[in-house]
Amino acid sequence: MKQFIISSETDAIREVEERGDQTEIARFMKEEVKKQLKQFLDEAPQYFCSPSGPKLALVIDGKCLMYALEPSLRIMLLTLSLNCSSVVCCRVSPLQKAQVTSLVKKGARKITLSIGDGANDVSMIQAAHIGIGISGLEGMQAVMASDFAIAQFRFLEDLLLVHGRWSYIRLCKVVMYFFYKNLAFTLTQFWFTFGTGFSGQRFYDDWFQSLYNVIFTALPVVIVGLFDQDISSSLSKKYPELYKEGVRNMFFNRRIVAIWACFAVYQSLVFFYFVSLSSSTSRDSDGKMFGLWDVSTMAFTCVVVTVNLRLLMMCNSITRWHYISVGGSIIVWFVFIFVYSGIMTRFDRNDNMFWVIYVLMSTSYFYVTLLLVPVAALLGDFLYLGVQRWFFPYDYQIVQESHKDDADNINTPDSQETKEHLTPDEARSNAISQLPKEVSKHSGFAFDSPGYESFFATQFGKYVPPKAWDVARRASMKSKSKPK
CATH class of the missing domain: 3.30.110 (Translation Initiation Factor IF3)
Incomplete structure (x- = not known):
């Protein structure tokens, strides 16, 4: 340089x-x-x-x-x-560290990160957007003043390239999903006002509006915010350039907001006009036309089903918790409406919603509409996601396609042959990854140095190339007894 x-x-x-x-x-x-x-x-x-x-x-x-x-x-x-x-x-000096950090933070308008292990780094850690403290020989002052604490400097790689990138993508999805599901829900009522001459007549029951964000669509987005992963941690560190997607705001910008808004508008039109127009020619089991509360309950059912299914389309990794949360939210809606329209309305003196869901489910119109409306509403999202992935893929999507068969070839002969060509450090990391996870009751530099792997390996009949610091078993570690 x-x-x-x-x-x-x-x-x-x-x-x-x-x-x-x-x-x-x-x-x-x-x-x-x-x-x-x-x-x-x-x-x-x-x-x-x-x-x-x-x-x-x-x-x-x-x-x-x-x-x-x-x-x-x-x-x-x-x-x-x-x-x-x-x-x-x-x-x-400590003051100069803070001044340099503030200069870049305010003058260049950049996101700044400070990392230190001692009391002389506290002012710098507090001046940055994000402060990271290392718990080590210098004491705990830096850790107490930081946003994140790590045991060793080497863990910064995982904090930024893996967990930091995952967190950014998850937050972007959570924010955009909240914006989308509320816009689609609210616009459905907005289109209704055109038919009522802006008289103030509500389209949905008050309980529907109150519980929409609290119960019927709350848990799935939390699961996405906790568990969604686009690629594995090893691939995140193998391709550090993926971190720049967050720096460039590729997942949260005006274009992304406009796309989500367009699909929310389209889906709200499908929810209202598809349901209302099709219900005008339908009859219940007694031959009567559907009323306002029948149509609104049918539309709200389609909204809950659609926005929950849309969540699965935005996930990169789907676990059993995704299925449980999405399926559970839809089931909770049906349980609520059965109880509310059958029992609770009598106590609330609400005759409008009495027996509504039972009347709807006694007709074929309910099941046909419940099948067609979510399909028609999600068709545009499905086509957009397909075209975007095929012709305008993000970098992480290219990595996904490049390594989509890795998980299926772990135990194949080819993968065994490649292990023979690993470097000593790669062989050591591969052997360590196969060991049972040891749990430490302490934290900090003194207890988290990587000098215990070779000892634990011998306890489980595995060979891990030793290093100079592998001299004794860590007193603070709990090792499982060797099976007889």
Whole structure:
């Protein structure tokens, strides 16, 4: 890398310092820092012109940084820093750490992350958007002031590339799904007002509106926010470029919001007009036309079924908890409407909803509509997702397709042959992954170093290449007894 070094350890500065005049020292060092910043800013563009040019790095020590952070020079420092791939601030005070973090946070409007293990890092951790503390030999001050705590610096890779990326994708899906399901539900009532002349007549029963977000569509989105994974943790670390999808806001931007809004509008039109128009020519078992509450109950049933099924279409990994939550939410709706229309309406003196669901389910119209409406509503989403994945795939979707057969070939002869060509570190990691998981009752640097695997391997008849620190069994670990 091409290094831009701004140091106070120069002959000219030493000569001024030997005179002992503090005013002259401050003036001279400020001029030196200003001159070097201008020189490096003029020199940096020439390395951007050539595609094979070296990456840039800025190294600045604490004395020079004190003057570079002054209001007249901080813009030059920020501009030069943003043009460099790496910036190293050495021998700086805790206050200067926080000032540099705030400079990038506010001046460049970037998301900042600070990580430290001691009390001198607390101000920097608190100044950043996200602070990470390492519980180690330096004490617990950094951990107590941080947003996340890890035992060793190496765990930062998993925190960012795996759990951080998963969390970003999950949050985007949860936010967009809440927006979508409420817009589809609300617009269905909006289309009804055109037929009533904006008289204020409600389309849904009050209990339907109150329990829609609380019970009928609440649990599935929580499951997605907890368990959804687009790719495995090993692939996330194998392809670190996937992390940039979050930096570029690819899953939460105006285009994504507009797409979800369009499908919500389309589905609300299907819910209202498909159900209302088809019910005008249908009759119940007594030959009577369906009333307002029959149509609204039918429409609400289609809404609950559709938005819950739409959740499954947005999931990258579907577990039994997804099926339980989605199926359970739909079943809870039917249980509620059976109880509400059959029993509770008598106590509430609500004659409008009395026996509605029983009348609906006694007709073939109910079952045909319940089958066709969700299919028609989700057809547009299905086509869009298919076209997007085929012709405009995200990076993680390309990785999914590239490794879609990996899980099926774990025990095949080909996979056994590839294991013979693994490097020693890869062989060790593969052997460790097959060991039973050990549970530690402690945390921190002293108890989480990776020096116990080879000992536990011998307890279960497996060989793991030992390392220098594998000398004794960890006293804080509970190992299962060897089967007889």
